[in-house]
Amino acid sequence: MEEAVPPASATVVIRAGSATYPFTLASGQLGRIGTWREAVGNARTVAVITSRPVAALFPGALRTIAETGARRVVLEVPDGEDAKTLQVVGRCYQVLAQARFTRSDLVVALGGGTVTDLAGFVASTWKRGARLVHAPTTLLALVDAAVGGKTGINLPSGKNLAGTFYQPERVLADDTVLTSLPVRELRSGLAEVIKCGFIADPAILDLLPDPARAQAQRYLRLIELSVRAKAQLLSDDVTDRGLRRHLNYGHTAGQAIETASGFTLRHGEAVALGMVYAARLCELLTGARGVTADTQDALHRVGLPTRLQAAVSFEQMWDLMQQDKKVSPGRPSFVLSPRRGTATLACMPQREIARAAFDDVLRPERR
Numbered sequence: 063m064e065e066a067v068p069p070a071s072a073t074v075v076i077r078a079g080s081a082t083y084p085f086t087l088a089s090g091q092l093g094r095i096g097t098w099r100e101a102v103g104n105a106r107t108v109a110v111i112t113s114r115p116v117a118a119l120f121p122g123a124l125r126t127i128a129e130t131g132a133r134r135v136v137l138e139v140p141d142g143e144d145a146k147t148l149q150v151v152g153r154c155y156q157v158l159a160q161a162r163f164t165r166s167d168l169v170v171a172l173g174g175g176t177v178t179d180l181a182g183f184v185a186s187t188w189k190r191g192a193r194l195v196h197a198p199t200t201l202l203a204l205v206d207a208a209v210g211g212k213t214g215i216n217l218p219s220g221k222n223l224a225g226t227f228y229q230p231e232r233v234l235a236d237d238t239v240l241t242s243l244p245v246r247e248l249r250s251g252l253a254e255v256i257k258c259g260f261i262a263d264p265a266i267l268d269l270l271p272d273p274a275r276a277q278a279q280r281y282l283r284l285i286e287l288s289v290r291a292k293a294q295l296l297s298d299d300v301t302d303r304g305l306r307r308h309l310n311y312g313h314t315a316g317q318a319i320e321t322a323s324g325f326t327l328r329h330g331e332a333v334a335l336g337m338v339y340a341a342r343l344c345e346l347l348t349g350a351r352g353v354t355a356d357t358q359d360a361l362h363r364v365g366l367p368t369r370l371q372a373a374v375s376f377e378q379m380w381d382l383m384q385q386d387k388k389v390s391p392g393r394p395s396f397v398l399s400p401r402r403g404t405a406t407l408a409c410m411p412q413r414e415i416a417r418a419a420f421d422d423v424l425r426p427e428r429r
């Protein structure tokens with residue numbers, strides 16, 4: 063008998079410009095034939111872009127895709143940031159060409175944010191746009207990278223310098239993927255979750271789990287609330303000109319710190335430090351009180367760093383912040399959250415204030 067598609071635990075409808083697609087959240091769905099039959103539709107070929115370690119973790123998902131009857135091609139790309147290169151993009155095009163992959167065939171991204179960024183880029187540029195489904199396997203990809211349609215490739219001159227806006231047809235979110243995720247990766251994803259709590263939905267901050275203990279149910283709800291928050295900010299603004307910019311909370315300083323650390327920090331760890339910095343800046347610029355302590359408290363609860371350990375100087379961070387492509391001099395582009403659940407844009411601070419905030423909360427302790 064045909065297996066019925068079980069009801070999703072939750073579906074968030076993502077509206078991004080003219081595109082509307084479902085983010086379905088259901089435990090165990092990546093191993094279900096019904097899920098994949100519906101996702102594959104009438105595609106003759108499914109190209110699964112994944113990395114070797116991820117493929118080894120999810121043989122059930124790969125097997126089930128093949129059982130849909132579509133021809134399955136697996137493109138194993140290097141793990142982590144090494145996947146996001148033009149060389150790897152070129153190799154993907156070669157495989158798609160050999161497979162005579164058409165626009166009505168389907169690209170499936172199975173992996174973390176590096177895989178969804180790469181696969182999104184490949185799908186968006188293949189014959190000017192092939193079908194795309196995301197099956198994110200890290201918390202960061204579930205709550206952030208797989209939602210909203212940003213794709214990105216790194217160039218020798220910088221991270222994510224080449225990219226497109228391209229929405230998937232659906233996102234298949236399955237919280238059971240998190241059971242194998244190392245605690246450090248879970249924490250990295252939790253930074254983006256906490257960000258959503260500060261800029262949009264304070265209820266998130268009351269649900270924070272201890273990543274060292276398995277608390278699957280909490281993640282399900284946290285993923286749902288974080289994606290709802292992101293979806294709301296996206297709906298009027300696909301290309302980063304309106305409210306979507308609030309999602310950059312903690313990222314202006316965070317990405318500068320991530321780069322200055324030589325990428326020894328995980329993205330979420332750097333964003334955590336960026337949020338502490340933005341919180342202190344908010345206090346100095348607006349007179350708000352208790353924002354830094356509240357931010358540090360939320361980050362402490364999940365074991366994220368609140369003070370720099372890597373040797374990053376204020377000058378390095380400041381210079382890199384000026385180069386941020388989302389920062390426009392003289393125009394409000396630095397995100398502050400004066401109160402849980404709210405965000406506002408401020409102009410880049412004067413250098414002296416920026417330095418004071420750094421010295422107050424980030425400067426590594428002298429040993």
Ligand SMILES: NC(=O)c1ccc[n+]([C@@H]2O[C@H](COP(=O)([O-])OP(=O)(O)OC[C@H]3O[C@@H](n4cnc5c(N)ncnc54)[C@H](O)[C@@H]3O)[C@@H](O)[C@H]2O)c1
Pocket residue numbers: 113115116119141142143146173174175176177179199200201202203206207208209210211212213214222239240241242243244247250329
């Ligand atoms: N497009 C966007 O809007 C957006 C938003 C945020 C971040 N990003 C991008 O996302 C990337 C970071 O994503 P990430 O943190 O997921 O990193 P990642 O994709 O490198 O995954 C981290 C590690 O986790 C492993 N892994 C993946 N799933 C696993 C699982 N279920 N169990 C055990 N291990 C697993 C991977 O093999 C990898 O080694 C960056 O390149 C960043 O630029 C994009």
